[in-house]
Amino acid sequence: MTLTLTDEKVQQLQDLAHKLRIHSIQSTNASNSGHPTSCSSIAEIMSVLFFHTMRYSIQSPRDAASDRFILSKGHAAPILYAAWAEAGLFPAGDLLNLRKFDSDLEGHPTPRLNFVDVATGSLGQGLSVACGMAYMGKYVDQSAYRVYCVIGDGESAEGSIWEAVNFASHYKLDNLCAIFDVNRLGQSDPTMLQHQVDVYGARLCAFGFNLVLVDGHDVRALCEALEKAAATKDRPTAIIAKTFKGKYFLELEDKEGWHGKALGEEADRVIEHVRSLMKDPQAKATVRQPEGSVPPVSLENVKLSSPPSYSPGEKVATRLAYGTALRKLVEGNNRVMAFDADTKNSTFSDKTRKSFPRNHVECFIAEQNMVGVAIGAACRDRAVVFASTFATFFTRAYDQIRMGAISQTNANFVGSHCGVSIGEDGPSQMGLEDVAMFRTIPGSTVFYPSDAVSAERAVELAANTPGVCFIRTTRANTPILYCNDASFRVGRACVVRQSDADKALVVAAGVTLGEAIAAHDILKQQHGTQVRIVDPFTVKPLDAATIVSNAAQCANAIVVVEDHYYEGGLGEAVLSAVVGQPFKVKLLAVDAVPRSGKPEQLLKAFKIDASAIVDAVLRIHS
Amino acid sequence: MTLTLTDEKVQQLQDLAHKLRIHSIQSTNASNSGHPTSCSSIAEIMSVLFFHTMRYSIQSPRDAASDRFILSKGHAAPILYAAWAEAGLFPAGDLLNLRKFDSDLEGHPTPRLNFVDVATGSLGQGLSVACGMAYMGKYVDQSAYRVYCVIGDGESAEGSIWEAVNFASHYKLDNLCAIFDVNRLGQSDPTMLQHQVDVYGARLCAFGFNLVLVDGHDVRALCEALEKAAATKDRPTAIIAKTFKGKYFLELEDKEGWHGKALGEEADRVIEHVRSLMKDPQAKATVRQPEGSVPPVSLENVKLSSPPSYSPGEKVATRLAYGTALRKLVEGNNRVMAFDADTKNSTFSDKTRKSFPRNHVECFIAEQNMVGVAIGAACRDRAVVFASTFATFFTRAYDQIRMGAISQTNANFVGSHCGVSIGEDGPSQMGLEDVAMFRTIPGSTVFYPSDAVSAERAVELAANTPGVCFIRTTRANTPILYCNDASFRVGRACVVRQSDADKALVVAAGVTLGEAIAAHDILKQQHGTQVRIVDPFTVKPLDAATIVSNAAQCANAIVVVEDHYYEGGLGEAVLSAVVGQPFKVKLLAVDAVPRSGKPEQLLKAFKIDASAIVDAVLRIHS
Secondary structure, eight states, X not given: OOOOOOHHHHHHHHHHHHHHHHHHHHHHHHHTOSOHHHHHTTHHHHHHIIIIIOBOOSSOTTOTTSOEEEESSGGGHHHHHHHHHHHTXXXXXXXXXXXXXXXXXXSSOOTTSTTOSSOOOSTTOHHHHHHHHHHIIIIISOOSOOEEEEEETGGGGXXXXXXXXXXXXXXXXXXXXXEEEEOSBOSSSBOSSTTOHHHHHHHHHHTTOEEXXXXXXXXXXXXXXXXXXXXXXXXXXXXXXXXXXXTTSGGGTTOTTOTTOOOGGGHHHHHHHHHHTOSOTTOOOOOBOOOSOOOOOOOTTOOOSSOOOOOTTOEEEHHHHHHHHHHHHHHHOTTEEEEESSOHHHHSTHXXXXXXXXXXXXXXXXXXXXXXXXXXXXXXXXXXXXEEEEGGGGGGGHHHHHHHHHTTOOOEEEEESBSGGGOTTOGGGOBSSHHHHHHTSTTOEEEOOOSHHHHHHHHHHHHHSSSOEEEEOOSSEEEOOSOTTOOOOTTOOXXXXXXXXXXXXXXXXXXXXXXXXXXXXHHHHHHOOEEEEEEOSEEEXXXXXXXXXXXXXXXXXXXXXXXXXXXXXXXXXXXXXXTTSOOEEEEEEEOSOOOSSOHHHHHHHTTOSHHHHHHHHHHTTO | OOOOOOHHHHHHHHHHHHHHHHHHHHHHHHHTOSOHHHHHXXXXXXXXXXXIIOBOOSSSTTOTTSOEEEESSGGGHHHHHHHHHHHTSSOGGGGGGTTOTTOSOOSSOOTTSTTOSSOXXXXXXXHHHHHHHHHIIIXXXXXXXOEEEEEETGGGXXXXXXXXXXXXXXXXXXXXXXXEEEOSBOSSSXXXXXXXXXHHHHHHHHTTOEEEEEEXXXXXXXXXXXXXXXXXXXXXXXXXXXXXXXXXXXXXXXXXXXXXXXXXXXXXXXXXXHHHTOSOTTOOOOOBOOOSOOXXXXXXXXXXXXXXXXXXXXXXXXXHHHHHHHHHHHHHOTTEXXXXXXXXXXXXXXXXXXXXXXXXXXXXXXXXXXXXXXXXXXXXXXXXXXXXXXXXXXXXXXXXXXXXXXXXXXXXXEEESBSGGGOTTOGGGOBSSHHHHHHTSTTOEEEOOOSHHHXXXXXXXXXXXXXXXXXXXXXXXXXXXXXXXXXXXXXOOEEEEOOTTEEEEEEEOTHHHHHHHHHHHHHHHHHOOEEEEEEOSEEESOOHHHHXXXXXXXXXXXXXXXEEESTTXXXXXXXXXXXXXXXXXXXXXXXXXXXXXXXXHHHHHTTOSHHHHHHHHHHHTO
């Protein structure tokens, strides 16, 4: 449907653009910080999107049937806030609380605001999130909502933008419209391409996008470009908007040295000028309501379709158990979605792909985008998401995961191939910092299951646990430790070996739990020494109470052994948990860059094998 | 100069390609793991590069005047090793030690081998490193050496590749040749573009590369393509080579399901077939010697050109001191190079750019590539490198930094804007996990200077400290604490307040050190309680001896306060350092996603201000 676009409507949108400009100047002046010039370059884009093109609900800003909007260049937050105020969500006077401690109108957008889906402000991330939303809209919700993403020209140097462009094109996301604000100036200098909009165009064309080049300050041209985008099938659209930073800011327009600065004493003069350009200073916004609907979904109480089913004595890799459990979750709830980065035959997410292809998205070798897509897919409670690759390759997406926490995402991440125990592939493939990384994520839950039964339950728990969850899985087959009907809880450790005469508590997980059990047997048989063993199940939150009470029964001695670097891992988590206790603690972990070799050679070389545990126990009281 | 290319030479190169194929099959079969099919697709490329095009020294594989080669698709390591063996560096029989614990022929290349500059194996990173080398060659060394990088088609979905492509084009790196091995198959599935070499070509053209499409198994075509690359001025060249995974491996060629697998029982049959294709099974390699020279450099003992020069009572941000010190280092040694990601007016690396533009490289908003470029520039001891951006944006490049440690890099990273104390910009801009991240890097040194004097010395020390160094700098102006002639050492803490009656030791750095001093004064004046304060200077290595001995003199009580998340930060570093000691320890740190606000409001809200320290000290003995 083509929207009628009278001259009056065009003038109204232009006047509203100027209103947004003025709000941006006033709010940043009130906070004495912020990015008014970066707002001004997108004033017409925002006006057209919010007051002409997009369909959304003021009553319910996260309505699932509404169009989505992602401001990837999050530093232009003031104009996003201004647009919602003009749309009628809250009084424009509130805009003057920008960046204040007691206001949710923060320096960069976060979902503390009910009209923001994800936090932005670390650049280059918005388009991946938009891709996740668009993928859900097109293939899963099969709904009419469209997804709009405004991207700065500076941030388009981020590789993650090109990962997302590649993904959007591959999956023919014609419900996605990426608007590039080519305002020529970065923070400290002009951008690489400055105003070469044709070069941006050529690049996006080559990546398979439908392309519209426009004057980003021409309201009518923008309206028409967005119509073309909506009418284009099988390809996402890029609107390359040539704009000017600080547009209409008198001699500040298109000038270096004005990034991230309130206008201060220049403000009054600039506002007066912008006002003089308006025909109707009282221009009122109108908003289109969402059309169509989305299927109802429930993400509550996602369950394994059948309990774990292993035999005592069996050896099963926890990564395989992840694959099994994920498929079972999908079987029970068709809103469980899996994402992988061309490692699905190693992480075993391919079991879901084989049984439920609709629920598995191949993201190819682009981990940053995979994480962004997963976070986007989870928005507005449309899906429970699991994204998997080798544990160490999540380091590639640390910034996205960090921003995910600020975004209040419930995304789950599953990392296989942890530790030196993967062996021959060598250090580049070994996850040795993944626990440290995920522990730093606020509100995160870090699962480290040690057998297939607990791994399946970890997957089920992760699906129902708010915040970022990480599950660390192991490459090698490890023995079944628990009964199929054992129950597991976040933050509850399991005592797997104990006696009345234990002389030390060994805390271990994954392959090192197997080493700890071997050490237990050696100590008992060869040294007459008993040790207790605790499997923490979750490293965060760590079951401090169980560790403290058991250590107190084990001569106040703790040995922690982990296939991870010392820093930030299980060992330091235990130290934090037992702080203030009169315990002797010995940490065993990896202390240098490993190398290729057989797993058992590496466990021995880095002193995290049974023999090292035996030594540590025998020496801890000496 | 065009090289003569007789039919005999072509046949010799083809025979050598087959020899490399056979070595790859044999070595992976000996280790029963590895990626022979991924080797076979580049056999002709490797043969032509190593035995026809490249100029390098067998006697001195890291000779600074030689051409550089980066195998970005590191899993094809066996054929890299085979090429060097055939070139004569070591006996081909050694190849059968592939992936063994006592061999440096690891699963993926690392600089434990004298012919490898950087570790590869985490995909998509090689081209950034190659860009760093090429930048040095063209602009700093101004030498004739060329840089070749072989990139897999699967990994070209990584955004970091496109960051590097953008950089190479912007800086007209005509001494760089990127060879894309388009073998159609990824690990678990075909790649997105499969054999659409024209699409790869269009993308690289749009990004400003000179382009040559070739049959990657046609020796003559490859030779000619590389000639064209060398003859092209002002643009880097991309050779898009259409290849087949497992080329000449009989029915295994171009087949899914053969990624990362030794051929096992198929090996003999395949080898027999490949041998049958050779004219001279004894074909001998010839290698071109490097031509030209590079300027001599010394990276020893890089020094500040003048000592710190501050006045007592002055307040100076440590980020500004970084900018000052960096410029002083460059003044003293023109091989100090700075890299920034469009934040140079915030990190203050722009002081170097203004005084010494040749020594400052703007990398635009592409942190992964910046880190890779810096690591590449440092290779073969051509430069001392410092790369700077906001501390939290190094999370974007965690994988590159991790690989940097495996690469034995000496690169230095400087992160500004740490902690909630940056205030209004909000959580997306706050570095709250940077210490945890850099602590996990094996062999790293983590500086956290608390005033401008120590910050300048930290920069000087980092320049002379092997391994990855990280310097955490603070946005706000902080008071000068030390005399201009104070000396600092890695791993040596400073006691900044003490008395004979101290009741607790406070460990703090950056803004929290200022809070600790304020708390010290409040405790003394209002509560009659003395506390000692230690500035750790380096968080890794942490001066455990100073902390332990001082805590023992302070009633065995320690309060650690940091503007960082709890996990993996200064607090846990202190816990690790004092393990086994009978100390009461209280950690104060940030425990949730922060928000925008004034710095002092945030320090208070997250209980890391003077008042929180006072409370902690007063309660620690209760």
